[in-house]
Amino acid sequence: AEAEGPFGLGREALPEEIAAWDIDIRPDGKGLPEGRGNVWDGEGVFVEQCAVCHGDFGEGVGRWPVLTGGFDTLTDQRPVKTTGSYWPYLSTVWDYVHRAMPFGNAQSLTDDEVYAITAYLLNMNGLVDGDFELSHENFSEVTLPNEDGFYMDDREELELPEFTRDPCMENCKESVEITMRAAVLDVTPDEAVQTM
Amino acid sequence: MTTSFKGTKPSRRQFLSGAAAAGAGTFVAAQARAAGDPAITELQPWTQQLGDGVDVAPYGMPSEYESHVKRRTVEWLTADPISSINFTPLHELDGIITPNGLCFERHHGGAAHIDPAEHRLMINGLVETPLVFTMQDLMRFPRENHVYFLECAANSGMEWRGSQLNGCQFTHGMIHNVMYTGIPLRLLLQEAGVKTEGKWILPEGADAAAMTRSIPMEKALDDCLVAFKMNGEALRTEQGYPVRLVVPGWEGNMWVKWLRRIEVGDKPWHHREETSKYTDLLADGKARRFTWEMDAKSVITNPSPQAPLTHGKGPTVLTGMAWSGRGTIPRVDVTTDGGITWHQARISGPSLDKSMHRFYYEFDWDGGPLYLQSRAHDSTGYVQPTKDQLREFRGVNSIYHNNGIQTWYVNEEGIAENVEIS
Numbered sequence: 001a002e003a004e005g006p007f008g009l010g011r012e013a014l015p016e017e018i019a020a021w022d023i024d025i026r027p028d029g030k031g032l033p034e035g036r037g038n039v040w041d042g043e044g045v046f047v048e049q050c051a052v053c054h055g056d057f058g059e060g061v062g063r064w065p066v067l068t069g070g071f072d073t074l075t076d077q078r079p080v081k082t083t084g085s086y087w088p089y090l091s092t093v094w095d096y097v098h099r100a101m102p103f104g105n106a107q108s109l110t111d112d113e114v115y116a117i118t119a120y121l122l123n124m125n126g127l128v129d130g131d132f133e134l135s136h137e138n139f140s141e142v143t144l145p146n147e148d149g150f151y152m153d154d155r156e157e158l159e160l161p162e163f164t165r166d167p168c169m170e171n172c173k174e175s176v177e178i179t180m181r182a183a184v185l186d187v188t189p190d191e192a193v194q195t196m
Numbered sequence: 197m198t199t200s201f202k203g204t205k206p207s208r209r210q211f212l213s214g215a216a217a218a219g220a221g222t223f224v225a226a227q228a229r230a231a232g233d234p235a236i237t238e239l240q241p242w243t244q245q246l247g248d249g250v251d252v253a254p255y256g257m258p259s260e261y262e263s264h265v266k267r268r269t270v271e272w273l274t275a276d277p278i279s280s281i282n283f284t285p286l287h288e289l290d291g292i293i294t295p296n297g298l299c300f301e302r303h304h305g306g307a308a309h310i311d312p313a314e315h316r317l318m319i320n321g322l323v324e325t326p327l328v329f330t331m332q333d334l335m336r337f338p339r340e341n342h343v344y345f346l347e348c349a350a351n352s353g354m355e356w357r358g359s360q361l362n363g364c365q366f367t368h369g370m371i372h373n374v375m376y377t378g379i380p381l382r383l384l385l386q387e388a389g390v391k392t393e394g395k396w397i398l399p400e401g402a403d404a405a406a407m408t409r410s411i412p413m414e415k416a417l418d419d420c421l422v423a424f425k426m427n428g429e430a431l432r433t434e435q436g437y438p439v440r441l442v443v444p445g446w447e448g449n450m451w452v453k454w455l456r457r458i459e460v461g462d463k464p465w466h467h468r469e470e471t472s473k474y475t476d477l478l479a480d481g482k483a484r485r486f487t488w489e490m491d492a493k494s495v496i497t498n499p500s501p502q503a504p505l506t507h508g509k510g511p512t513v514l515t516g517m518a519w520s521g522r523g524t525i526p527r528v529d530v531t532t533d534g535g536i537t538w539h540q541a542r543i544s545g546p547s548l549d550k551s552m553h554r555f556y557y558e559f560d561w562d563g564g565p566l567y568l569q570s571r572a573h574d575s576t577g578y579v580q581p582t583k584d585q586l587r588e589f590r591g592v593n594s595i596y597h598n599n600g601i602q603t604w605y606v607n608e609e610g611i612a613e614n615v616e617i618s
Contacts, residue, residue: 006387009333013318013326021318021457024398024408026465063275074481079593081472086483089466096468099406100305103279106404150475150485159589163491164577167529169538175618176534176567178605182359182501182614188366189270 023107025095029140032094036135037116039123045113046120049102058082058124068124074149084125088147090139094118264288267298268365273354278306279405281348283369286495287503290515292343292373292545292552296427299372301434302348305404308454312438315402317384317422321460324389331424331438337379340421342444343551345519347371347490349447349474352598355583359614363502367602367614368495373519373552376442378423381416385460394460398467399441402456409450410464411443415488419444422455445521445550446488447596449474479591492580493599494518494528494555494572505610509563514541516570518553523575525553532559534567534603534617541570566606567617583616 025031047056055061058068070080079086083093098114100106109117119134122142128134134142182188231237258265265288274280284300301307312331320326348370354360361367385397390413397416401407411420421442424431431437436453443450449469464470464486476484496516499505505512514532518525524547529538541555555570572580583600605615 004386005337005383007337007383009336010319010327010329010387013320013328017318017328018320018326021400022320022459023406024400024459024465024467026461026463028463065275074477074483075479079477079481081477083472086472086477088471092466092468092471095465096472099408100404100468103305104404106305106406149481150471150483153484153487155484155487155489155491159581160576160578162589163579163581163585165579167538167571167579169529172535172538173618176536177618178615179618180358180616181605182362185360187270187272187360188362188501189268 023095023099025091025098027089027091029091029136032091032136032139033111034136035111035115036133036137037112037114037119038133039116039119039128039130041112042116042118042120042123045109045117049109049113050117053103058121067121071145074146082125083121084127084145086146086149087144088150090118090122090142090144093121094139262288265298267300268369270361270366279304281350281370283365284372285502286364286369286371286497286517287500289497290554292517292554293427294372294374296374296429296432296435299374299426299432299435300348300370302370302448303403303405303434304407307434308401308403309433310402310438310454315438315454315456317439317455318457319384319388319460320457321398322391322394322462323385323460324391327388329384334379334422334424334439337383339377340380341375341377342419342421342442343373343375343546343548344442344444345371345373345490345550345552346442346448346451347493347519347521349449349487349490349596352493352600352602353595355600355602355614356587356592356594356598359616362614364495364497364500364602365502370448371519371552373517374426375428376421376423377425377428378421378442381420381422381441381458382418384422384458385416388460390460393462396461396464398457398459398461398465399450399452399455400457400459401436401452402454407449407452407469408465408467409452409469410467410486411450413460415443415446443488445490447474447490450488474596476590476594476596478589478594484594487597490519490521491597491599492518492520492522492525492572492574492578494525494570494580495602496530496568496570496604499566499568499606499610499612500604501612501614504612505561505606508610509561512559512561514557514559514568516541516555518543518555518570518572518580519551520572520574520576520578521550522578524549524551525572526575527573528553528555529571529573530555530557531569531571532566535569538571563608565608566604567615568604568606568612569601571601 053064060066070082070085073080115134122128267282269282281302317329351370423442424439441452518528528541530541531538541557545554586600604612606612
C-alpha cells in the first residue's frame with residue numbers, strides 16, 4: 001500500500017509570500033485589496049493600456065475581444081457575450097484584469113488602476129454614471145445584469161437518461177442524404193488536406 | 197509515399213482521377229509486371245551505403261518521410277497565435293499513446309519557459325499549514341502512473357452549426373492521451389492539512405495568463421495528480437514544464453499548466469475561465485456552468501478527409517479512437533452506410549479508465565460511396581449521441597462539449613469529406 005504521510009516535506013509559506021501570490025478575488029469580495037478608482041481615471045488608463053486591442057469603447061479592434069454591449073443578444077443566432085451582457089460577477093472583471101491584462105504585460109496595473117478600469121467598463125456598459133467611483137467599500141453593491149443567467153451542469157439529470165439506451169443496430173433508417181458539407185465552406189488550411 | 201498495388205485492378209476512373217498515391221501505385225504495378233519492381237531489382241543507396249552513427253541524434257526525431265505528421269493550427273480561429281490552439285494529427289497516429297511532440301497545445305499567455313530551480317508550488321488558504329514546495333521536494337513524494345486523455349472543452353466546437361473543417365485533426369484534434377507520472381494531489385493537500393471548511397481548490401498557473409479554475413474538493417482528493425512526467429520524460433514546455441495538474445475525465449482547461457499555487461477555499465471563485473469561458477450557452481439564453489466531465493465520444497481517424505482511401509477496392513482497415521470522461525469504453529459501433537446498419541468494432545490495446553481506446557473495423561470495400569460513423573458506448577451505459585440529438589438539448593451556441601457522432605462521406609475515388617447527413 002502507498003504511504004499516506006505526512007512526509008514532512010516542504011516548508012511553511014511566509015505571509016509575504018502568500019500575499020505576493022494570493023491575488024484571487026471572489027464574488028463575495030473576498031480577496032479585494034483596499035483602493036478606489038473612478039470612471040474618468042479609468043478612461044485614461046483604458047485608452048493608454050487597453051484601447052489598442054479592445055477599442056476606445058470596449059468594442060474590440062479586429063479579432064480582439066469585445067468587452068461591452070451585446071445586451072439582449074444571448075438568444076440570438078450570433079450572441080455577443082461581454083462583461084455587460086454575459087458575465088455574472090464584477091469580481092471576475094477585477095480579478096482577471098488584475099492577473100492577466102494587459103495581454104503581454106500582465107500584473108503591471110496598480111490596484112487603483114484596476115478599480116478605475118472596472119468602473120470605466122461599468123460605465124461603457126451603461127451600468128453606472130460618469131461620476132461613479134468604485135472602491136473596495138462599495139464593490140459588492142454592484143450586480144451585473146446576467147448574474148442569474150447561469151445554473152449548475154444538469155446533463156446528468158437531463159441528458160444522460162436520454163443517451164443511456166440500447167441503440168438501433170439494423171434497419172435504423174430508410175435512406176441517407178448529405179445535408180451539409182465542409183468542402184463548401186472551404187476554410188481548412190490547404191496544405192493539410194492532401195491526396196497522398 | 198509509394199505503394200505497390202495488390203488485389204483488384206483499379207478502375208480506369210480511379211486511374212484518371214490522378215490521386216497521387218493511387219496513380220503511383222498503378223505505375224509501380226505496371227512496371228513490376230514489365231521487368232520486376234525496381235525497388236527490388238535495383239540496388240538502393242540505403243542497402244549499399246552506411247547509415248548514421250549513434251552520435252548523430254542524441255535526441256531522435258521521426259523519419260524525414262514523416263515530416264507531414266505535425267501539429268497544425270487554423271489561423272482564423274483566434275485573434276493571435278499566443279492565446280490560441282493547435283491540433284494533434286490524429287489521422288496519422290495509431291494505438292492510444294500520443295507522442296509528446298504531437299500533443300496539441302492550448303495556451304492563454306503563451307508557453308512559459310520556466311527554470312525548474314526557480315519554480316515553487318504553494319498550497320495556501322483553508323489549510324492547517326500553508327506550504328511551499330520546490331521541485332526537489334515534490335520528487336520525494338510517492339508517485340503514480342496513469343494514462344489519461346486530455347480533451348479541450350472546445351474540441352469539435354467549430355462544428356456546432358454544421359460541417360466546417362475538413363479533417364479529424366481539425367474537428368477532433370484538441371486531444372491527447374499520454375502516461376502521466378505524478379503525485380496524487382491528495383498527498384500534497386494532506387501535507388498542508390485541509391480544514392473541514394475547505395470544499396474547493398483553486399489551482400493557478402505561473403504563466404502570464406495565471407490560469408485559475410475552481411475544482412471541488414471531492415475531485416481533488418479522488419484522482420487528480422500533480423504530474424511532472426509524460427510518456428516517461430519531463431513534461432514538454434508547452435504542456436506545463438515543470439509541473440501541471442491532471443484532472444482525469446474533465447475538460448482540458450482545468451488541467452492547469454506551470455502549476456504554481458493551489459488555494460483551498462469554502463466556495464468556488466467564479467473566475468474568468470468558468471464564467472466568461474467554459475460556460476455553455478443554451479438556446480434559451482441561460483448557460484450551464486461547471487460542465488466538467490467530457491462525455492463519451494469517438495471519431496474514425498482513417499479513412500478521413502486527410503487520410504483518403506488510395507488503395508482501391510478490397511480489404512480496407514477502418515480505425516479510430518474512443519474515450520469517455522466517465523469511465524472506460526467497452527464497445528464502439530461503426531456504420532459504413534450512414535447509420536442504416538451498425539457493426540461492432542474491435543477494440544485493441546489496453547482499456548483504461550478515462551483513457552483513449554483504439555478500435556478497428558476491417559471490411560471489404562466494394563468501391564461504392566461510404567457514409568462512415570462511429571458510436572462509442574461507455575462503462576456507464578451512455579451511448580454517444582448524434583449532433584442533432586445534442587442540438588435538441590443545447591441549440592448551437594454552447595461552443596463547448598460537442599461529442600456528437602461525426603460523419604465522413606467517402607466517394608468512389610476514396611476521397612473523404614466532413615459532412616452531416618439526414
